[in-house]
Amino acid sequence: MDLFLYAALALLALLACCDLFVGVSNDAVNFLNSAVGSRTAPFWVIMAVASAGVLLGATFSSGMMEIAKTGVFVPEHLTFNDVMVVFVAVVVTDVLLLNTFNSLGLPTSTTVSILFELLGGAGALACWKVWSQGAPITDLGLYINSGKALVMILGILVSVVVAFISGFVIQYLTRIVFSFRYETVYRRAGGIFGGLCLSAILYFLIMKGAKGASFMRPEWLAWMNENSGLILGVTFLFFSGLFQAAILWKKANIFPVVILSGTFALAFAFAGNDLVNFVGVPIAALDSFNIYREASAAGPVDPATFTMGALRNVEKTPTVLLALSGLVMCFTLWFSKKAHRVIRTSVNLSSSSRGGKEQFGSSLPARLVVRGALHTNELIHQILPASLFRALDTRFVPKAAEPGKPELPFDELRASVNLVLAATLIASATSLKLPLSTTYVTFMVAMGSSLADRAWDRESAVYRVSGVLTVVSGWFLTAFTAAAACAIVSALFLWLGHWAMIAGMVIALCIIIRSNLLPSAEEERLEAVAQVTDRGDRTSVRELLTQSIDENLDETLELFSKSLQAFVREDIRELRELKARGVDFFERVSQGRGEYYRMSHEPVLSSGDRDARCFYYRAFTSMKEVSHALMGELGVAENYVANCHSPFKGRMLDNVILLAKDMELLRTRFSASRCTKLLTRLEDAQSDFMTQLSEEPISLRKSELYLGFLLFTREMLNRYMMVKLLQAELNGPQSSSASGANPEASAPSANTVADKESGSA
Known part of the structure; x- marks a missing residue:
């Protein structure tokens, strides 16, 4: 006792x-x-x-x-x-x-x-x-x-x-x-x-x-x-x-x-x-x-x-x-x-x-x-x-805040x-x-x-x-x-x-x-992000963007590829897990974009710092749109399988399997040339769908899901190519190749990137 x-x-x-x-x-x-x-x-x-x-x-x-x-x-x-x-x-x-x-x-x-x-x-x-x-x-x-x-x-x-x-x-x-x-x-x-x-x-x-x-x-x-x-x-x-x-x-x-x-x-x-x-x-x-x-x-x-x-x-x-x-x-x-x-x-x-x-x-x-x-x-x-x-x-x-001073919460x-x-x-x-x-x-x-x-x-x-x-x-x-x-x-x-x-x-x-x-890995990540956004200088923002873009792109490709494979197998349990991961991913990217508002309150030391913060916001805005669309596609695919709708077959099934493999290949090396080839393949996949539609009846629900996969892939590629271009411009022409973009293409100007970004959606 x-x-x-x-x-x-x-x-x-x-x-x-x-x-x-x-x-x-x-x-x-x-x-x-x-x-x-x-x-x-x-x-x-x-x-x-x-x-x-x-x-x-x-x-x-x-x-x-x-x-x-x-x-x-x-x-x-x-x-x-x-x-x-x-x-x-x-x-x-x-x-x-x-x-x-x-x-x-x-x-x-x-x-x-x-x-x-x-x-x-x-x-x-x-x-x-x-x-x-x-x-x-x-x-x-x-x-x-x-x-x-x-x-x-x-x-x-x-x-x-x-x-x-x-x-x-x-x-x-x-x-x-x-x-x-x-x-x-x-x-x-x-x-x-x-x-x-x-x-x-x-x-x-x-x-x-x-x-x-x-x-x-x-x-x-x-x-x-x-x-x-x-x-x-x-x-x-x-x-x-x-x-x-x-x-x-x-x-x-x-x-x-x-x-x-x-x-x-x-x-x-x-x-x-x-x-x-x-x-x-x-x-x-x-x-x-x-x-x-x-x-x-x-x-x-x-x-x-x-x-x-x-x-x-x-x-x-x-x-x-x-x-x-x-x-x-x-x-x-x-x-x-x-x-x-x-x-x-x-x-x-x-x-x-x-x-x-x-x-x-x-x-x-x-x-x-x-x-x-x-x-x-x-x-x-x-x-x-x-x-x-x-x-x-x-x-x-x-009372308006004094010029050059941050606006206080109260x-x-x-x-x-x-x-x-x-x-x-x-x-x-x-x-x-x-x-x-x-x-x-x-x-x-x-x-x-x-x-x-x-x-x-x-x-x-x-x-x-x-x-x-x-x-x-x-x-x-x-x-x-x-x-x-x-x-x-x-x-x-x-x-x-x-x-x-x-x-x-x-x-x-x-x-x-x-x-x-x-401390968990997520807590250490948040602490590192907070230290960067507290400084808000060009070098810190560039390092944070380089890490965030690579991580977010890899997770996007992984989630989409695994969801296509699980959809083909009609694995409802994995689809639900991927859907939950998609929600967490969207919240994380949204939180990352919100860090811009913290940086906006920090004093601007140079025009380079101001440009870096602007690039940060534009890059994270594109990544947030992609993560939101991915979350929607994961939800639609999970509902489709949960409601026991008929599976894809024929050319539609072949193209979904091929698309999942293409996502895995992009994870190994994301480049403009590969994205261009995949965009061309998406056009072929849509033509195959029109051919199959003329040969057999395909339900509206199945059609929308298949075309949604293709539309999301196109939007994801366009937006991440814009993000890579933004990253290349922030890093400077000398490090364009290191950013992951096509090394044969020079980094465009900020105005050109902004024009392309506004029309990429």
Whole structure:
């Protein structure tokens, strides 16, 4: 038994460290996005401020640890063996669930998952005990703290709505007061705005959050509660006066101070609320072990009968454990490449520039919501006077970016509102010992403030509403999946015993290390692409294009060749796999083209850099069109075989087989001469079709599929020959032959390429 306990605690500690690393890598964007996006300070300054907030916030999270100990189940009715089964099942399920959701690209929340995993594990354990003891079904309520669990669940769900509405209302009122050209109002009321922000931060984080600190004494807390009004008033007057004096006398910009303070506050609130998601269960297991060991010191104790009511008496978590957890989180912030990549991606997606890939697709409910909102807006405009809307419109006219400077995703005013409001909401819940999803709260505040700022124009409204609906649906999906999965894992552990628990933790540890701590080839590719697009110079773009063109061409030829062969064999399974690969390929090429919009924000050092970026966009546009057409052809071929339509025969079959072989030959060497011969062969294949059509009846569906193969091949060859010409011109005449184009043909001018490209479709 002792060997099992020590092995289980060691594995839980390792899983907690890994979970901390992975969780912070994914969630760091929540408190760094606004500061990085507004470029209010150097990146290292932002990171230092956030690290201080995380480290201090971790020591204030002691009160939240009660959720894992007594928030969901009733420890008085559970034995030491029971709680260890639940804790191990929760940790194993959490790792597997989050890894699965991340792999599928589904939205999730560590708070929702850990809460419902505890609920599912405790529910399975309660059912097991009721069944094994032959007790009535009504005894299930003895083991589940249903009242507290319901309050926490409703709190998480309500927080999403409250965060969105609060973000919209506060940002709307703030923008009406300040507008986008807030210089005049800023000189008069900027100090009051700064004083309100810092007073809110101090009150909700220090005053409200102090009760959860592991080092606070009761007499300190009593004094702060008795004098909270006085402290808040003095704080507001002090900061307002200080900021206003700095504005009037020194013409100081207080927004960097507010944004950095908000970053500290949000990092503080994140650590205070979310630390329980990562280490709460392992710490609860350690506390249970200490209680059991102390009881065993007085005499032999049976872990199968020893109840854990003493868990309610463990009020404070040792500060050293919380501080160590905070240090791991800070280490992740500074050294996790994944965290930096997530931050960069999030800032790019929130940019106001058009043309990039939206984070969420469109959906029918989102379209209905947007259309309904448009009709409602028209109705309101008919009821209220036009002069009112003209006056309001003047407050929402965005300020144009200064020449030569990149357009920021959002200004300092909205960044301040996002940070301060999200931090106060999360800190308020932490003071009430209610877990919130910091991801959902931060996201919904940002969505509400962007809606108030009229960033939801008709070009992006459907996608933004889809994002909100996706987050809400993700909440329910995560909840039900987490509860069901943990219930199954708990039942397996109860059935198979202790060593199944050890095996489960080892498997979970291997999965989390392999999936998150060891970079995949795709992650390394994305990092390399990001470094190139961050520079955006001619040499870097040329190297990236050379690699991307060769890889995309090879994958296009491979997918099309294999799909033709599978179509001839009527292999529906391979066609489905190729169709899925085609979808992923299209997404990857689309993402590659979207990198152009990042390069467009970087300063242009020479005309060669500008030309290289232009060639990059034109080349990737052609490759994107080809990948989109390929995805369509793969889908049509898969549907044709799935619906059991008659196979090709005669000359049509011979030409499809020959076309598949030609694709394989092109993979070995793609040249203009081979493409010209293949284009001629396509004309012969179309003539053969007309001959066969006159000899025998051929269905319209079969005709369209066959001609679609020929049309796609022609378009693919034309576009990739244009891409190779663009590549040759970018490399220069001296390296034309190295680009893969026909070495006998000299590289055309940029105008000639543009003319050919416009007519190649």
